[in-house]
């Protein structure tokens with residue numbers, strides 16, 4: 001059964017939490033709840049990367065996420081903690097606070113990011129993105145989306161290895177919704193098993209994403225659970241090692257049933 005990565009958005013503007021403000025206490029409660037529901041990884045993010053989102057200043061991102069990491073470390077829960085950031089300074093502070101995984105939608109392209117990961121020995125998740133969150137959905141284009149994404153990930157693996165990060169510390173992610181049309185996302189999903197040949201665990205993040213909304217006649221975020229579960233099951237069947245989701249209990253149940261009967 002794949003690992004379930006529960007999403008902990010520590011942002012006031014997170015698109016799938018309806019703009020709720022997360023106090024530290026609420027964020028901790030939410031994390032502990034997701035662990036009870038079956039999450040084996042908690043992915044902590046202080047910057048929204050939804051299409052059109054503005055970057056968050058480094059000091060604000062640090063203020064949001066570091067107290068959450070320290071508090072969760074003190075709880076001694078049997079899960080891995082992941083930091084969803086592309087900023088080296090945030091990575092450094094999160095690693096010092098004890099995170100196990102750096103989940104970087106920029107695939108460690110920011111100056112200094114590789115060095116932090118290499119010297120700390122944490123795991124890195126490398127995600128493909130075309131463009132930047134602000135503008136990435138304006139006109140995505142690929143010659144061949146499968147091979148373009150694959151080549152990008154291979155190049156980033158190479159950069160990681162060169163920097164001294166070991167093979168066992170690398171996770172790859174095709175980056176659903178990041179500079180991709182519905183057709184691109186569908187093509188990638190259909191061919192998800194082709195990414196297995198790269199030889200690394202594959203992370204899939206499709207939970208509540210707009211590709212589901214588009215398929216379901218523009219269903220709003222709150223109506224995308226069943227679509228998300230369908231894709232979680234398919235991703236597991238296609239060999240995904242980690243599935244990144246908002247709805248941990250529902251995902252855990254469908255995956256447990258799938259595992260039992262397959």
Ligand code: 7PJ
Pocket residue numbers: 007049050084103104105125127173175176203204205206207208209244
């Ligand atoms: C992803 C992510 C994803 C990884 C976000 C959202 C947008 N990290 N961070 N993969 N998506 N590794 O949750 O809809 O797909 S933020």
